[in-house]
Amino acid sequence: MKFFVDTADVESIRDLVDGGFVDGVTTTPELISATGRPVDELVAEICEAVEGPVSVDLQAGDCESMVDQGCALSDVAPNVAVKLPMTFEGLRACKVLTGAGRMVNVTLCFTAAQALLATKAGATFVSPFVGRLEDTGQDGLGLVKEIRQIYDNYGYETQILAASIRTAENFAACARIGIDVATAPPDVIRAMIAHELTDKALADHGQDTAAVNITAA
Numbered sequence: 245m246k247f248f249v250d251t252a253d254v255e256s257i258r259d260l261v262d263g264g265f266v267d268g269v270t271t272t273p274e275l276i277s278a279t280g281r282p283v284d285e286l287v288a289e290i291c292e293a294v295e296g297p298v299s300v301d302l303q304a305g306d307c308e309s310m311v312d313q314g315c316a317l318s319d320v321a322p323n324v325a326v327k328l329p330m331t332f333e334g335l336r337a338c339k340v341l342t343g344a345g346r347m348v349n350v351t352l353c354f355t356a357a358q359a360l361l362a363t364k365a366g367a368t369f370v371s372p373f374v375g376r377l378e379d380t381g382q383d384g385l386g387l388v389k390e391i392r393q394i395y396d397n398y399g400y401e402t403q404i405l406a407a408s409i410r411t412a413e414n415f416a417a418c419a420r421i422g423i424d425v426a427t428a429p430p431d432v433i434r435a436m437i438a439h440e441l442t443d444k445a446l447a448d449h450g451q452d453t454a455a456v457n458i459t460a461a
C-alpha cells in the first residue's frame with residue numbers, strides 16, 4: 245500500500261519523505277490557502293519534495309473549464325494529479341484528461357456506484373472519504389471494502405485512495421482490506437508510531453542508559 249500525506253506544509257512533507265514514510269501527497273484548497281502562498285509556486289515546491297503523485301483541486305465548473313484548468317495544473321509538474329469532483333462534468337473532464345495522459349484523482353466519493361463511474365471515466369485514483377462517512381454514522385471502511393471487491397471482480401485499474409483517514413487504526417484497516425493508497429494528515433501518520441507499551445519500555449530503558457553508554461571509537 246502507498247502512503248500519502250494530506251498537507252500543504254512543505255517542511256512536514258520533506259520530513260516524512262526523508263524518513264521513508266510517505267510516497268505522495270494530497271492537498272485541499274483549505275490547506276493550500278492556509279499557507280498564504282501562490283498555488284503554482286507551492287505546488288511546484290511540493291512536487292519537488294516528493295517523487296509520487298501530488299493531488300491538487302481545481303475550481304469546479306463545466307467540463308471545458310476543468311479540462312483547461314487541469315492541463316494548466318498538470319503542466320506545473322509531471323507528478324501532479326488533478327483532483328476532479330464527482331459530478332457529471334467532473335467525470336467528463338476526467339475522461340478527457342486521462343485520455344491525454346494526465347493523472348486524475350476523482351474525489352468526494354461516498355458510494356460504490358460513484359466509484360464505478362470514476363473507473364469507467366478512466367480515473368487514475370478514486371477517493372472514498374472514510375472519515376466523513378463515519379461522521380454521519382455510516383460505514384466508511386465498509387465502503388472501501390465494497391469498492392475493492394468490485395474493482396477486483398473486473399480487474400479495474402483505478403487505484404483506490406482511501407481519504408479522510410483520521411486514525412492510525414483506520415489506516416491499518418485500509419491495508420488489511422487491500423486498498424492501493426491511504427492518505428492522512430501528518431499527525432495521524434506520526435501517531436502510527438506510538439504505543440503506550442513502546443513508551444513504557446523506552447522509559448524503563450532510560451533508567452539503565454548509564455550502564456550501556458556506548459561511544460564511537
Ligand code: E4P
Binds near residue numbers: 270272351371373376
Ligand atoms: C484528501 O484528498 C481529502 O480531501 C482529505 O483526506 C479529506 O479529509 P477530511 O475529511 O478530514 O477533511
